[in-house]
Amino acid sequence: MEISRRRLNWGLAATLAAPSIWGAGRAAGETIKIGMVLSVTGPAADNGKYALAGARIALERVNKAGGVLGRQIELVTEDDQTTNPGAVLAFSKLAAQPDIVAFLGPIRSTQTHAIAPDVLKTGKPVCFGGTDPKLTKLGNSWLIRFRPNDTYSGRVIASFGVETLGKKNWAIVHSTDAFGMGGFNALSASLAKIGAKVASDQGFPNQNQDFTPVVLAIKSSGADIVGSYFTFDNDVALFARQLRQLGVTLPWVGSPSAVDVGAVKLAGPALYGVYGVADYAVDSSPQAKDFAGGYTAMTKLQPDIYSSWTYDAIGVLCDAMKRAGSTEPDKLRAAILATRGYKGAEGEYNFDEFGDGLHGYNIVRNEKGSIVFDKHIEFTD
């Protein structure tokens, strides 16, 4: 068969045009990718599961509503193995993918410190949940926090314990990682400001197998209240059990881990009556209730801090992309920091120049295994 010149030209034109037509179609269908570093293995793997569920609920809602900038949002995850080297490796793998526009980082301060240098090199917004106050003061403008930092938790724990419960002699039990040390410093500074004192400073290594020495030291210290900053649920539960077994009935006001779902389940009655500061409390706002409805429907579990901050982070990120009209890193970061009055599950986001979005905490109490909202304390300074 002879091919005419006209047919050949049409054929060539079609061949040349096809990739660009197909490419244009593909571009229209392309997703916006958000990277997420989370614990799939290691001692915080359960927390990682909750974090992923929170992010997925937000993602489903955004995508159902038509996505952002005409595109669907996609989550790309990497396991941090609940270790610092694991977090660095996980973030590096995600950062190597040029089409990822922003990241959800770890909830643990120590891991956030570990990835901070790579975050700076990558130059894209990283939303994180670590509460060490130093993290947004490192001179690393890409780190943006979605939980209230420990200067707030320290102030709320101190003010509630001293002013509401009337206790001025504190035993502070804390892990010796970045989170625990940051919390201890914040709480002891807040106590000093309002005239209370630290009777006993009890630091311990994470994944401790026995708290008898800690409990006996508290018992003999003359403390009239316990304050705590624990990193892992099983440490909270083991400490709570041994505290009660060895006859210590002091009131206890702890950081969020003292009232999170995992610790409450493991410790059972040993944590009854314990107060905690929690960035998430189901009865704290209509948005928190709405999130709880979606979360429980999806997971059959009660939501807690591990899931609420990732839910909010995806929400704020998508909102910022819409306002910026772009996923370009500088514009996206500026839009996130310009967020004012965004009502999330954790509270109202008003970012300051350092990248801290939340400035208050809820006080909650463990009432026979149920976490009951007491009040929200917001700071403006």
Add this chain to the structure above:
Amino acid sequence: MDFFLQLLFTGVGIGAVYALVALGFVLIFRATNVVNFAQGEFSMVAAYLMVVFAVDLGLPYWVAFLISIAGMALLGAAFNLLVYYPLRNRGFLPVLISTIGASIFLGNTTLALYGPQPQVLAGWLDTPGFQLGPIYLDSQYLVIVTVTLALVLFQYWLFEHTLLGKKLQATSQDKEMAALLGVPVALMIMFTFVYSAVLGGIAGILVAPVLFVSIQMGSAIALKAFAATIIGGFGDVAGAIIGGFAIGIVETLGAAYISVPFKDAFAFVVLIAFLALRPQGIFGERVAEKA
């Protein structure tokens, strides 16, 4: 004094767990000259089996215990056939790496099958503890110490007063000579893996009500148990037991009287001191003699 006695009781309880896991290390080392780095995972797997049978399926505690121990015996046999036996003539290092691989496999398989949430397992006794004067005795620690001592006595009887024990000892001392004398060496090694898995499993089931059931529980115990075997003298049964109790007591007293943040370091300071001053451990033979 009350303070000291309370700490001593806790140290002995924790030390009993290290001793049980250390026994498993020693038995396998004696039979195969290899350190089994999955010994801690045996404890973790057994604890999860208990959760499945006693909590999820609601079987009576003792029935769940017997099924879990039977499961551990099967796991020990499978471990021997799949992890040790194919590499038995390839020297020390390939087998050691194989046990590390098996340890990761067991941890991640359990994670995939059961999920990451730590689980609660009830104690063996209905009462959580007893007050003896100023000292609180956690009932589970009492069970741990009692069962450990019973198993030590059982093991003494097994090794010193039964033909099976003599065959196991002969295998551990000189496999070639034992084979020439008609001892079924492969079967003895199989039995050693089964028995070690059962020992590790009992340790896991015993400690689970205290430390909760989690994927990491085995590795945390195994690290200290490994230190205990070195302090006691690698390959020596009595040394492993004494090393286990010593580590438990030293770390508890060290945490209370010196520093809680350095609690884990005390065990390893003792370990380093032994490696520097008495590398053969308390009861162990000199490496040169073994070679």
